[in-house]
Amino acid sequence: MIRIFTALLLLGTLCTGSAAAREHRLTIGNDDFESTLLAADSRIRAVSLLDKKNGAELLAPNGEPLFEFAVNGRTVNSDMPLWDYASATEEKLANGGTIVSYTFTGRKWLQGLRVTLDREYFPDGAFLRERLRLRAARPGTFRLTNVGNRNRFIFPRYTFAQADGDAPTEMRIGTYGREVLPGYDPARADDRRPDRNLATCHMFHPDFIVHRLEEGVPCEVKGPFLLIPTRTHRILTSYEHASQDCSYMTLRPQTVNTALSDASQGVKGDSDLVTDDDLWFISTGVTQHGDRRTVSWRIRRGGYLDGEAIPAERDYETVWSTISVLAPGEDPSDAIREYLLHRITDNARSREPHFYYNTWGMQRDSSPNMREAFTEKRIAHEIALAAEMGVDIFIFDDGWQQTMGDWRPHTERLPRGLKPLVDSLRRHGITPGIWLSLMGIDPALERARRHPEWIIRDRRGKPYAAQWDFPACDLVGGFYDCILDDLKRLTDEGIRFFKWDAINTFNSAQPGLGHGSDKHSRKERIDRYNYLIPFYVTRLMRELRAYCPDVVVEIDLTEPERALIGLMPLQEGKFFWMNNGASGYGDYSTFRTKSMRNSVNATACLLPPEVLTYAVYPHNKSPYAAQRYNLNTILQAGHGFWGNLAATSSSDRRYVRGTVEKARRVLRHVAGRPLRIEGRIGASPETYLQAAPEKGYALFTAFSGSPTEHTEHIALDVRQVLGVLNHAYTTNSDGVCLDLQFAAPDDTREAFVVGNGNSGIRILSSTGWIDALDISPNSLRIRSGDTTRLHVALPEGAQNVHADVPFETRSDGTLQLRLDAAQQATVSWQ
Template identity: 30%
Template sequence: MRQLWTCRNERVELGFYGEEARFWTITDRSSGREWAIGAPAFEMEGELIPVVLKSVAEREAPRQMGNGTTEYRVGGMIHGASDLRIDWIVRVPDNDNSVIRFRYELTSENGRRLTKRQGVDRLRYATLPLDDFPEAKELRFSEFMELVHSFCLTERPLYEQHFDSGQTAMGPLLTAGDGTVSALFAYEHGSQSPDAFIRYRLTPDRKVVLEAVKGNYLDGQCPDGERPYSTVWLQAALRTGNEAALASDYRSFVLQHQTLNSESRKPYIFYNTWNYQERNRNWRKKKYLDDMNLAWTLKEIDAAHEMGIDVYVLDTGWYEKTGDWRVSNERFPDGLKQVKERLNSYGMKLGLWFNPTVAAVSSEMAIRHPECVMSKGGEKAKPFEIWETEESLPFCLVSRYADAFADELIRLAKEVGVDYFKWDAIEQYGCEDPSHDHGMEKHSRQERADSYAFQQIQAMTRIVDKLCEACPEVIVDFDITEGGRSAGLAFLSAGKYFLVNNGPYYFNYDVPIDRETDLWNVFFYPGPARGWICRTPLNYDKWFPSVLFLTHYLPDDPRDNQLMSLGSLILGQNGIWGDLPAVSDEGRQLIGEVMALYKQIRDDITESDPVREGEVGGAPEVHEKLSARTGKGAVVIFSSTPGTYRYITRGLPDTVFWHTEGVSVTRDKSGHAAIEVVFETPSARFVLFGAGQSINFTN
């Protein structure tokens, strides 16, 4: 076996061999353990062609990326198909992180085409041997849990019977290990489980084949020099240690190395107007947009500043019409100039709501791009109302409309000073038009629909990357608060998620309501219940930093509610919404003081691996977020049951700290914090280590 190319960092070494069963390897440099990754294969002209290479060369000089990685491009001609070239584009962290990110790029020099002889995708991304790893697990990113009306991470062990019976797993992550060395493989795409576009197929000889299911390419697609076929980005890792060590490495990779758009990883505190707009509609029987105006917005910004909020987000209604995305002259006669000036004076950022898939009927966007309207069954989609503004048409993101929309966002960032873009209502399916970029008349409606759904998330990430390349300070988040959206790893390569909106509706729990007249939202009021729902998806935080899953908590009085909201927020979800000016002076002061302390240590909390004792909603429910590097962070304890509870930290915290009432903190001989909390009512108690200067440990 002749190694054709190699590179390394402090943790792993990569070797490129070009063989079918041993296309490339990743070796843990600490233990010397190696994992051989099998070659990809593509169906072309009806024949499945495994990629085997006899020689490779670096096709470009290594590139230093802006996220602490180096990108390499190596490739060569495929043995037995000398007109086909494969390139391996791989990004390797420059430090000791074990996770690499890569994709393949296929080019045909003589017009060969990708085909689907049996009417289905035939594309193999990799073969993963697990003979040396007795333990394996599927990590599902996109399981929509109706109980909490949110996507949640679920971990499912894979046993021998799963391999023997040829079961499949959607992932997108697969982990394996033997207790001393741990491995990971993942793909960057997205869809709600179990609607797989890519899957892992288990085989009786304890191998796993990552393969296409649908939409990965079009029948007859020609990967020529102008438009080579690029696979989705893939990820792999191998390191000494157990699953906890692997999870910590992977979490750090997602935080530091997956994206070039680093602003999306910063723990800003966000306010969004939507909850207040819903209160107007449902409690006060007003319209959603009645208080979407300059006077109210300036009043809210003042209150938000008192509370320490960094990003103020105007939800739907700030615009004149969708598509053109011009500021409403009726609601903001000066085009948001005073809003931006007020925010700038407070050091705050401006955010705006968008539905990227719509344009008003009379908008310039709709007039310029009529061919980009979505169609199904041979008929163009009909207009529909958008939140008390002009009726709009749905537009296809897998068409030239995507670049036009990206240009609008760049204009807004530069002309209006928008720093944050909230994307909402992007359903994964919806277009099968043969004149767009996801199929032609010769393709079936189903193939065009699947291709649209597959390419949609890739189009979204390209829009964000184009925007952030022009305006690096910008953040984009994608609202996945409803099912049927493209939830997965792909969007995290460009932005972040808006995870929980209102939470479950009454009809989630089979409560009979009149949907025309009754309030839908269950967890809409102050108290512990909303926190139970919103903290449940914190199970992502083991593998994915919670800062990437924006969730809003209610700041309403009384104090116990504010403590529960603050304790939840500082675990990383970082969102507040509600009626800010209605919060008492004492409440705004409390929130502002805690936020000022939190900001001293929020970077430490963001990088910290989570520890949890007790179930969400239990007594007690304990969350520990202490940086192993600095000892700074937080311990938050919730309970709805009165009593006294004790907790000993697993980490070694900083010796300086601040805490809420009802808390005493001592230090044991090993340096761990011994925390005792007293509850008389449902509330939260927390300790911020490394924040403030007034309290030190007593032994």
């Protein structure tokens, strides 16, 4: 709801000089909360954040100003008598959210400046998302200026009452692990020591820091999440930008790699040194004053250049920030999951679980020059094999293009272009996807020669050697429109899924490209560019989706230098989180997918699995049970394959397809539900569960570092459970029980619990595993995996029961059947 309690707007009869005409109570909210701004006496104040269910007001009276920034050398804030309320608009989003935009105009020396506060809320939950926009009536009239040689921009800022509670907890998602255990030799592929810290295997991982507050001393954290307790509530905050740690540019000799390999990744050149502080753009601050806590979001660097003009033709925008008031007993992980799945984006397709195949693993396995393996004949064969595996998306990786930056099909390897491959994928019902090194460019290209200013250069004026020793282009300048045209053309050719690689921290310092001129220092231009990159990449995704609504983009975050580890890209797309099945990156355990599984094991408390992808090798079949182990690693997160499918047999591919179809059947019902994880990587056991208890569906996978036995109970409404695929089980009054037996080190098990659609038909137990279950209004079809005894309960009132195998009717009306391995049976009734 949006409420504007103003006599002037409602009646239109009062003069503009009256007190009533100058006071506007601007309230948004739902049944759970209300948030109110008061525009009165030419000031703007945040006066209420009300927990309606408990009747509790969270904000302190007379709190700090809602916003503050420096313009034309003077600091202004919302509490100064400089603002006239102008208008309110409302926009309904596809995700159920509503954005209410309040516009204010400047008074006195700020006349001609417009400030707009965007405030987003949803039909339920105490959740508020906000952004501030500035626009000038005439170009060059107002300029954002530094204070003490630093950006000065704060928005929003709230002062909470009765907030002398526990210490705030910072939650980071962008810490990159580089630690190597003493004595570890990465050259030894057989180093499989169990104490290997898989959190440091070539990936970003979360970090949690508790901050003790001192009276009156500001505490600034990187986040992007911060949990702030008060006496009565817990406030969860976030901001949507980049927030990487330990993501330094790699300083290497300027060499050219003759062979294409992952060792040639990274940024090489006479680099500007980068520290964590250089990559800290936004901070969340907390200051304690007695029983009050003031929370604010501050631009630390790169938010604007000193003297940068506030635009007249478009808006200057801050990042979005959020506040969630957690319900009593609500887990912060649940609030974060809801936010990242549904509230940060209205692109629902980017959250759908799809199983995909990427050609890069095949290319690595097939040729010393990986790009040369990408031929029409070879990829057409790979498409046919991938279709046998039942994948949903097929991604053309590096090698399809003419050269880096010329994003047209290679004339020799793909003489007929992409069309035959895209058409083949469409016939198989598979979505075509494609890889791009978004900013990479071959310096021999005409566009590179025509626009040398686009190419990012080091201190000596030489192009950085970026991914695979190609230069990279500055995305903030005119290159943006060029790459957008390339992407649109690819969607015209049928591409609907993009993998954008190598968006690194390049430290672009070129003047005249939208992030500074010769009047600004090299450091200022670099900071502005690095701050703007998440905006431009996210905008690129948004404009591409506006052109083709069913496009999904994933951002590759598999290297330490990646610039987009943060929340902003999740407004439109998702993350590719782990590289190359962990090959060559320090995971020398029995199965290299351990470090990939760590992606979800470590991050699921902050990033739901639906926003993460990674890929495993389906062709690995040794040592014991490797294919099953790899496959189970991607069932509940990742959902990706890459590898040499020609090395698989038809029975391998049938096995993969059968497992994928079972997982897909369950994921339809459990996707977006909490992922319960018990046990860290290598534990005995280590289990993963997503369930929809009220529907009777659950997806369960388990791994064990050593031989062991374990009993797993899955709490479900057992009346809704049809049965369990892939594992023997029993049921009781409140769920399903699995007796797991892990026969060898690094063994794995999986189970797919399927619901009965409230039909009343239930298989109460199975002594062996079931391969298939299907129901129609008056029949049940079963295919066993091995010899099993089944206990079946029919719908109430079922009569004239018939089966095509012998069965026994018990005194309680249930049935008992025995099936041999791979036997099919049908039970019917009236």
